[in-house]
Amino acid sequence: MQSDKRIFDDLSKFLNGVAGTVAGMGREAEAGFRERTREWVAGMDLxxxxxxxxxxxxxxxxxxxxxxxxxxxxxxxxxxxxxxxxxxxxxxxxxxxxxxxxx
The missing domain is CATH 1.20.5 (Single alpha-helices involved in coiled-coils or other helix-helix interfaces)
Known part of the structure; x- marks a missing residue:
């Protein structure tokens, strides 16, 4: 029984780590997209x-x-x-x- 709980704890820690990594990648992709959009709009001479x-x-x-x-x-x-x-x-x-x- 004890080992079953430990497996679930490890699995939840692993999934939390994956979720944090995916969220970080999303923020980084959004920042890159915003920067490229700013450069594109600046080049349009608006x-x-x-x-x-x-x-x-x-x-x-x-x-x-x-x-x-x-x-x-x-x-x-x-x-x-x-x-x-x-x-x-x-x-x-x-x-x-x-x-x-x-x-």
Missing amino acids: VSREEFDAVKQMAATARAEAEELKARVAALEAALGKAKATPKAAAKPAPKPKAAPKK
Whole structure:
């Protein structure tokens, strides 16, 4: 009877050792996989979230400025159209002075 218990104790110790070894191998494989994945992603030249957000903000600002400029141009064109439509004495450009003949 005593030897039967000892066999089971030895077997449980052996299986615990195997389980620990397998778990260690799993952790090591996972660490290697993560490292290779990081290297692969780094080689892809991806944009970080901070850079993406900065460019997105700049684009929004540029769009707002473009809309503001469009409104200003439309207002200026409307004012210019009204100026052309009102009957004013057309100012003739001053005649250019004639150049003295070269000697």
